[in-house]
Amino acid sequence: MVASILPLRLEAVELRKRGKHILGPLSLELGATGCTILLGPNGSGKTSLLRLMHGLERVRRGQLQWAAPLEEARRKQAFVFQTPIVMRRSIVDCIAYPLLLDGQSRSAARAEAADMAARVGLHGDLARPAFVLSGGEKQKMALARALVRAPELLFLDEPSANLDGRSTREIEAILQSLKADGTRIVMSTHNVGQARRLADDVLFLNEGKIVEAGDAATFFDNPTTPEAQAHLNGDLIP
Amino acid sequence: MTLKSLLLSVVASLAALSAQADTMKMAVTTSFANSGLADVILPEIEIDTGIEVQLLIVGTGQALKLGEQGDVDAVLVHSRAAEEAFVEGGYGTHRREIMYNDFVIIGPSSDPAASGAADEAIGALAAIAGAEADFVSRGDDSGTHKMELRLWDAAGVDLAGDWYKAVGQGMGAALNTASGMNAYILSDRASWLNFGNKGDLAIVFEGDPVLFNQYAYLPVNPELHAHVRNDLAQKLENWLTSDRAAELINGYAIAGQQLFVFNAQPE
Amino acid sequence: MNDLWAGLAEALRLVLRLDPDLVEITIRSLQVTLTATAIAALIGLPLGAWLSVNRFRFRRVVIALLNALMGLPPVVVGLIVYILLSRAGPFGVLGLLFTPTAMIIAQVIIITPIVASIAHQAIRDLWSEYHDLLISLHTTRAQRIKALLWDSRRALLTAALAGFGRAIGEVGAIMIVGGNIDHATRVLTTAIALETGKGNFALALGLGFVLIALAIAVNLALHMLTRTERSSQW
Ligand SMILES: Nc1ncnc2c1ncn2[C@@H]1O[C@H](COP(=O)(O)OP(=O)(O)O)[C@@H](O)[C@H]1O
C-alpha cells in the first residue's frame, strides 16, 4: 500500500476573515481511517474548519501538517460542497472534468465518469446538461466528481442539507459503501440522526472551538459538555 | 474558424496587398471626385499607361497634407496659393495646370435675395449678405471654401451673423445641408450637377470669370520620400496633358453641359 | 418616408442584380471586420479571463482603463493609427496606410476593449461560481482560464459579436486609415458615406439595408453554429 497523506495535524490553528475571528485556536489530529463527523449548531464553524483543512482557506496562524508533501496531499483529497457547484457542461463531462485535468483522454475520462455515475445511482441520459438535474441528483453528480479521482480522503459539507429524505438516504448509502471500501470521510452535518448512522468519531464545535471530541458511541451516549448535551437534545445551547 | 486558418487568411490578404505592381495613389478633392470625371478617365489611364490610379478623396488641406507626408504619389487640387506653398516647401517637384471648371452660386429657386440680378459674383454674394439670407459654407479649409472666403473678402462682407452657417463638411454634405435649409451655397458646377438631392435649389448665379477654378497636378517630391512612385507620377502627368486627355476632359458632360475645360500647356 | 421606400427598393435591386461593386465591397467589409473581430477575440477573450482570475495591484486601474477605452471615438483611433502608419510616422516603412490591413488595425483597437470588457464581466461571474471547485480540484492557472473560457463560450460569442457589430458599422476610423479607395479599401460604410455626400440617398440607404442584413446574417449564422454545437455536445 502507498504511503498515506494522513494523519493530518492541526496545531493552534486560527482563522480570521475580514477582520472577524472565526475559528480557533484549535488543535486536532485526523487519523488514517474511519468516518469523522463534525457536529455543531449553525455558525459554529463546521464549514470553515472543513475548508481550512482542504486548503480553501489560508492558514495565517498555527500549523497544518499532512503526513505527505502538500502537493501530494492536495491531489489525494476531494471536497463535496453543501450547494453543488454545477459546471456548464453535460452530466458526464462534469464528472469527467477532474480526469481531464489529470491528462486523460476525453473518451477514457467519459467512460470512467459513466461508471462512477452508475455507482452513485445517477441514471438517465448523461449527455444532458448538468443543470437539468434535481437537487439530489446534482449532489450525486458532485459526489461522483469528487470520487472519480479515487481520493484517499473525502470532505463533505452537509451534503444532504438541501435534500429530501429519500435523496438523503441514497447519499448515506453511498457513503456507507465508501466507508466499507476504506475511503477516509470527514463530514459535517447538523442532522444528529445522520451523524449517529455514519460516525466513527465526532468533533463537536461551538463558536469556532472544538468543545468535545472523541469516539462516536461515547459522544452520543454520554456527552460530557452541556453544549453537546443541549445540541443532542435539540435544545438551544446555553 | 480555427486559429490556423485564420492566420493563413491574414497572411494571404497581406500578401495580396503587397502585390501591387503599377499602382499609384493620388489625393484629389471631393469636387473632382463628385464630378464623375474620374470614372471616365481612370479606366482610360489604365488602358493607355497600365497604371492603376487609386484615388484618395479628401479636402484640399488634407490632400496636400497627404502629399507632404509622402502618403500619396501625387496630388490634384485647386487652390493656387496653397499649391505654390506646397512646391516652395519642397514637398512637390512642380505644379502643372491641367484644366479648369467653374463655381456656381446655388440658392432657392425663387432667389429671395435677388442675387441672380447682380452683374458680378461679388455683387451676388453682397445681395445675399444684405438680405441676410441663409448661406451654407463648407468651412473646411477646402479649395472651394478658400475661393468662397476670397469672394466674401472682395465683397467686403463681415461674416458674423446667424445667416452664415459654416458646416465644416465636404461638398456633398454641405449641399445636403443647404438643400435641407433651402439656403444659398457656393458649389463647383460638377458637384452640383451630380448632386442627387437638389430639392428646391437651383443655380442662381454663374459665368463670372472670377468663379473659374483651376486644377493643378503636383507630383510628390521623391527626394523627400524615396518610396513614392515618381516614375508613375511622371507617366500620369504625361497622360493628363496629352491630346487624349484633352479630348476626354473637354468631352465630358452632364445633362448636356460641359464641365471642364482642358488648358494644360505643352512643356 | 419616400426615401426609405426608395432605399429598400434600391437595396433589393442591388442584391437581386448581384451588383459586382456591391459584392466586392460587401466581401471586403466582411473580410476586414471578421479578421479584426477574430484578432480582437484572440487578444480580448484571454485578457478578460486573465483579469478575472488574477488579483494584482493595478487590476482596478486596468479594468477602468478598459471601460474608458470602450468609449474611444473611432475618429480619434483613426487619426492616431493614421499618424502611426503614415510614411512620415514611426511605422511608415511598412507601407500599410490606405490598405485593408490598416483598417483591420484600427478596428482591432476600437473593439478589443469591448470584447475584453464583456468577456471579463462574464468570466468574472463564472469564476465566482466555479472558484471553490477549481481550487478544490487543484487546478493550475492555465487550466482555470481554459475551463472558464470554454464554459462561458456562449457569453464570449456574444462579446465577439458585440465587437463585430461595432466594427462592421464603423466609418470614421476606416475612412481615415483606409482612404475609401475604390476597388482597394472601399467598404459598405465608407461607400454609404460617399453616396450620402453625393446626395444619392436611395443608393446610400440601399447599401445601409445591405449592411443591416449582413450584420443580422452573421449573428444568425453564429447562433446556429452554437445551436448545432449544443446538440452534439450536450
Ligand atoms: N466570508 C466570511 N466572512 C465573514 N464571516 C464569515 C465568512 N464565512 C463565514 N463566516 C462566519 O464564520 C462563522 C462560522 O461559519 P461556518 O463555518 O459557515 O459555520 P457552519 O458551517 O458551522 O454553519 C459564522 O459566524 C459565519 O457568519
Ligand SMILES: [Mg+2]
Ligand atoms: Mg456550514
